[in-house]
Amino acid sequence: MANIQQRGNTYKITAYSGYDTAGKQIRHTMTYKPSEDLSPAKLKKELDKVALDFEEKCNLGYVMDSNIKLIDFIEIWFKNYVGNKNLSPVTVRGYQNESIKIIEDLGNIKMGKITAKHIQDFYAKVKGSTGVRGGEKFKVTPEYLEAVDKIKQKDLSDKAGINDDALRRLKKGGNTTYEIACKVADAIGKDFDTLFLSTNPQREVSNETVLHYHKLLNNIMNTAVKWGVIPFNPIEKRVELPKSDRKEPAYMDDKEALEFLELLEEEPIKYKLALNLLIFSGLRRGEIGGLKWPDINFDDKIITVKRALKYIPGVGLFEGEPKTFKSKRSIKLPDFIFDLFKAYRVWQLEERIKVGDRWIDHDYIFTRWNGEPMSLDTIGGFLKKFTDKHGLKPVHLHSLRHTNASILIASGVDLKTVSTRLGHSNLSTTGNIYAHVINSADAKASDALDNILVISSRKAQ
Secondary structure (H helix, E strand, O other), X not given: OOEEEEEOOEEEEEEEEEEOOOOOEEEEEEEEOOOOOOOHHHHHHHHHHHHXXXXXXXXXXXXXXXXXXXHHHHHHHHHHOHHHOOOOHHHHHHHHHHHHHHHHHHOOOEHHHOOHHHHHHHHHHHHHOEOOOOOOEEEEOXXXXXXXXXXXXXXHHHHHOOOHHHHHHHHOOOOEEHHHHHHHHHHHOOOHHHHEEEOOOOOEOOHHHHHHHHHHHHHHHHHHHHOOOOOOOOOOOOOOOOOOOOOOXXXXXXXXXXXXXXXXXXXXXHHHHHHHHHHHHOOOHHHHHOOEHHHEEOOOOEEEEOOEEEEEOOOEEEEEOOOOHHHOEEEEOOHHHHHXXXXXXXXXXXXXXXXXXXXXXXXXXXXXXXXXXXXXXXXXXXXXXXXXHHOOOOOOHHHHHHHHHHHHXXXXXXXXXXXXXXXXXXXXXXXXXXXXXXXXXXXXHHHXXXXXXXHHHHHHO
């Protein structure tokens, strides 16, 4: 309940709206001057009404001014902005992770006091540190292998709250995240540093990381302007940003892709289907993982993207919406892809019979041994071993999507069609990502035109 204190002929009303991340109660105040001709009873009724209305506005986050600290504003921003945007859980988790560092360095500064200098110093600190965004990977030690040799894998999986596949990958020398490694160490009951080694402990922070922080802070400040908390965004066009160090997407050209596919012919059907599908469809890895059998139209040779598998450390795999509203799409594919689907389905049914009633039927195409959706890291791990074994260009799963787009563009397919097949939200996204391929195709077209005209000119002479 709001507190009301008389101060001469005015009243100070104090309302509270929960606690900040440091456990301190968030307090808001206002001054109210009632009409002088009110009777005591009407005055009390009026004050109670004003106080109740003020308290409700505070609880909804409508009462803020430039004196509110950034830490408190971010909390309200998450509740009233992020909470109403219907954002992907992966995006929200990213905002949460990045806001931790922002709050650590800038949280106690009042919104009206934040300057471009504060932000510039923060970016410099981020750039000068290591591993700010996380992403550090860990592999197991010989002590880990010795410890798990005495524990049933199912017992460890249940106790750690992670799936069997993650444990198998660890045992085979695969990497894992800090969150998963902590869960496993707790389940085993041994010191973390005894069981795990970091594979990239001194990873340099990229310019892209700084730009991620800027994007989030700029969003927060623009919202503060929109809500009337501050008169202008103190960082927009006022801080110096590093140049993006994002590399051009890795991909195979048509000759490299042909060699890749020829060598893939001798591999198990699961990997052959997944990798062919990635190259010929241009789907994102999560979209491949989210495919279900009803999404495959064998008669018309069309697959429909309706969902995507997503992953959050500590949460695991879950089914979500594709990346953008245009990512829900139907794509026509060559006949031989559907022949692979048929062969794979026979193989999957045989595997299903082997496990009997332990099979969990969700209709997913790419599954673990028991029918649950399969992490595409399994396919990614195979891809690395496959390219290493044959001495092929090192590519990752997303490279196959870039390979699809690059070959289509180089072959003269119009950009709108490529953009639609990729599920990009707009044409400019496709143009920006594949500018290098477009320029190359344009140069070839120019040369071809030049050759045609020169030959025609000579004939005319």
